[in-house]
Amino acid sequence: MWFKKLIVWLVIIFIWFIITIPNLNIVSDVVVPQPSKVFLSFIEFLNNGYDSKSFWSHIGASFGRLFLAIILAVITAVPLGLLCGYVKKIETVVSTIVEFVRPLPPLAYYMVLILWLGIGNTSKVVLLFIAAFAPIYIACVQAVKLVKQDHILSVQTLGANKLQLFTHVVFPSSLPNIFTGIRTATGVAFTTLVSAEMVAAVSGIGWVILDASGKLNSEIVFVGIIVIGISAILIDKFLKFIENKVIFWKGQA
Amino acid sequence: MKKIIEIDNISVNYDMDEETIKALNNVSLDINKNEFICILGPSGCGKSTLLKTIAGFIIPNEGNIYMNNQEIQTPDKSRGVVFQEPNLFPWYTVFQNVAIGPKLNNRSQKEINNICDKYLSQVELEEYKDSKVFELSGGQKQRVAIARTLANNPEVILMDEPFGALDSFTRKKMQIMIRDLWNKNNSTILFVTHDIDEALLLGTKIYVMRRGEKSIVKSYDIDYTNRLINNPKESVVKEEGFIKLKEKILSLLEE
Ligand SMILES: Nc1ncnc2c1ncn2[C@@H]1O[C@H](COP(=O)(O)OP(=O)(O)OP(=O)(O)O)[C@@H](O)[C@H]1O
Ligand SMILES: [Mg+2]
Secondary structure, eight states: OOHHHHHHHHHHHHHHHHTTTTGGGGGGGGSSSOOOOOHHHHHHHHHHHHBOOOOHHHHHHHHHEEEEEEEHHHHHHHHHHHHHHHHHHHHHHHHHHHHHHHTHHHHHHHHHHHHHHHHHHHHHHHHHHHHHHHHHEEEEEEHHHTSOOHHHHHHHHTTTOOHHHHIIIIHHHHHHHHHEEEEHHHHHHHHHHHHHTSSSSSSSHHHHHHHHHTTTOHHHHHEEEEEEEHHHHHHHHEEEEEEEETTTTTOOO | OOOOEEEEEEEEEOOOOSOOEEEEEEEEEEEEETTEEEEETTTTTSSHHHHHHHHHHSSSSSEEEEEETEOOOSSSTTEEEEOOOOOOOSSSSSHHHHHHHHHHTTHHHHHHHHHHHHHHHHTTTTGTTSSSSGGOHHHHHHHHHHHHHTOOOOOOOEEESSSTTOHHHHHHHHHHHHHHHHHTOOOEEEEEESSSSHHHHOOOEEEEEOOOSSEEEEEEEEEEEHHHHOOOOOOHHHHHHHHHHHHHHHHHOOO
16 A cells, blocks of 8 residues: 555655646746755755744744643543443534534634633644644543443443443444544644644744745745655654554454 | 242333333243253344343343342352443453452452452463453354353352354354353353253243243253263254254244
């Protein structure tokens, strides 16, 4: 599978290469910079940073926000989602709010967050947190509802009380869905990264893209996009790896 | 004989959107200690419904059901259930699955080990104790499920067509095993099946069920299972009495 994907990528890069050959005049250099120039910009970015900050401090700033937001989302949305899977009344309240917020464009409520929390790092992290919350919450509510009835009955006939029912059956049954929720949430948080670094940021990969586009430096814009894209794939691969270790029974009866 | 469960004229209905399905009608029966009761009947006659009611999964619409003179209201550990599907927990190993009951009842680790080893050896799965359950065959899974129930030492074991999904060869072996376990552990079993031979060869008592105003139409006390315990080689299926009884029950079911 990775081999086929590699071929797809080689083809894309090849097409990119062709359409940017200067003498062919297919697209302007500002619209699509040449692969070689993008690569050189990347090396330059790695060596000398951007806007007096190193490459790694930009990466660190973005990932710091992302991870903090995702961790906060996991430790709040998992317990709340599982609880809501149990208690219909609480679910009604929380789901009503989640259903309203989830489809909102992040930039729209970011403005509100800035009013409430200021333009510092907090509002950025909270923005990413809100984006990551819904997928995890929804997956957890669903997970509890999908627990096999016969598994519940089995453990009850073995003498389990409510808490034991949760630890021996409901929680492990829910783990595959919880993981899927976390992976979706991470993806959503990545898509929100640029929005989160739009206002009053001075670092972060999203901010680099915005700043470079303002200066019509399309090479750095491309570098930024590729860096975000590749890190998102790597993180998803990492989560998948952990998932396969933890949930070794996934897909098995 | 000590009476463990008393079922007093119960009926169970399922309320559907349009109509009410009368799944179980006016059933009375007792389960006494050490009995091996077989509930025999065609598909849809309410066998599983009866078993679920005894387990405490369903509350009857009419009538009462008692265990040791207490009304049954929820499932609990005194009534173990073996389902048609093994229902093992795939996140636990074979050993951990069998250990759940003793663990939930706060046994010491040493006791848990002893209990698990005992019942895993009874179902001949000792060497699989660290296996993942989804790596086992259907028959092996069902044996783990049986060991899991036995390990909890329930007063009554309820089994709903536990061998229904197995091939006939494995099924025969499982029948011999379950008879052996029942005898060895002095268990009390209620066993649901739609296989007449299975019912006759395992039970000490058979209840024949049918759809209708009175779900249980007849009961028979039988002794083939004890005879097979004393002499496993005896070929009771070829006996005239066995064949006659089988024909009688068949005609009852076909009425
Ligand atoms: N959860 C349910 N909701 C509605 N109707 C049900 C439900 N469970 C069973 N029934 C109906 O009740 C009747 C008895 O079902 P039951 O499962 O007890 O039969 P059974 O004897 O166990 O059959 P089988 O041998 O096929 O397992 C059937 O008509 C069935 O359709
Ligand atoms: Mg049934």
